[in-house]
Amino acid sequence: MLVVRDISAVYPGGIRAFTGVSFEAEARENIALVGANGAGKTSLLLALIGILPLSSGSVNVDGVELDPENPGELRRKVGLVFQNPEDQLFMPSIYEDLVFGPLNLGLSGERAARRAADALELLGIPQLRDRSPLRLSGGEKRLAAIATVLTMRPEVMLFDEPTAFLDPRARRSLVTALKPLPHTKIIATHDLPFAAQVCSRALILKDGAIRAQGRPDALFSDSALMEECGL
Numbered sequence: 001m002l003v004v005r006d007i008s009a010v011y012p013g014g015i016r017a018f019t020g021v022s023f024e025a026e027a028r029e030n031i032a033l034v035g036a037n038g039a040g041k042t043s044l045l046l047a048l049i050g051i052l053p054l055s056s057g058s059v060n061v062d063g064v065e066l067d068p069e070n071p072g073e074l075r076r077k078v079g080l081v082f083q084n085p086e087d088q089l090f091m092p093s094i095y096e097d098l099v100f101g102p103l104n105l106g107l108s109g110e111r112a113a114r115r116a117a118d119a120l121e122l123l124g125i126p127q128l129r130d131r132s133p134l135r136l137s138g139g140e141k142r143l144a145a146i147a148t149v150l151t152m153r154p155e156v157m158l159f160d161e162p163t164a165f166l167d168p169r170a171r172r173s174l175v176t177a178l179k180p181l182p183h184t185k186i187i188a189t190h191d192l193p194f195a196a197q198v199c200s201r202a203l204i205l206k207d208g209a210i211r212a213q214g215r216p217d218a219l220f221s222d223s224a225l226m227e228e229c230g231l
């Protein structure tokens, strides 16, 4: 379970990233984080894995508290799929990208290979194993980037605009791939149909604060609210 209590963060120079955000996510729950550009979605995800320091509040995953002095412990429980897959794929082959994290954790070659195979299997992309990330389609890159995060065996997965750069067919493949994953998922997106398909709950961010939350279909059909939040 992910428990976020009254967190705020500020960028150097005093630009507010987000303020007073609280929510909880149950095991296996999928939560959409929606909001216009600049609403604070990416900043919130970066804070949840300890990349962007909090100025106040707390983040706790299954009893482990995010500790600014020692973010490593929580980072092993939370994985982030970046908006741009190219930030996550940098080796000559997908296989090498997949074993990179586990080997860095100190796992044996054999265990790292097992994790790579499991991640490819879970996402239904074993055929991408020996491909170069430079020669994949947008949809393939997205799934491969998700696979690199799966190899770290996180409990909570964070996704930043996962449908960015995807055509409709790749988008459908992504929905199919995400639905069976057993993780708690926090999905930042301004793609409302996607959010409604994958998530049972949505948080609407406006100017760095939660403006509303509830069932995606109910929230997204409130046109005055959507208009107010730039969605």
Ligand SMILES: Nc1ncnc2c1ncn2[C@@H]1O[C@H](COP(=O)(O)OP(=O)(O)O)[C@@H](O)[C@H]1O
Residues within 6 Å of the ligand: 011, 012, 015, 016, 017, 035, 036, 037, 038, 039, 040, 041, 042, 043, 044
């Ligand atoms: N690296 C940064 N330095 C300073 N301000 C930033 C930085 N990244 C984002 N911001 C600011 O923080 C606010 C939230 O941005 P962001 O989290 O990127 O929103 P979103 O992902 O919803 O588009 C915006 O005002 C944005 O300009």
Ligand SMILES: [Mg+2]
Residues within 6 Å of the ligand: 041, 042, 043, 160
């Ligand atoms: Mg963003």
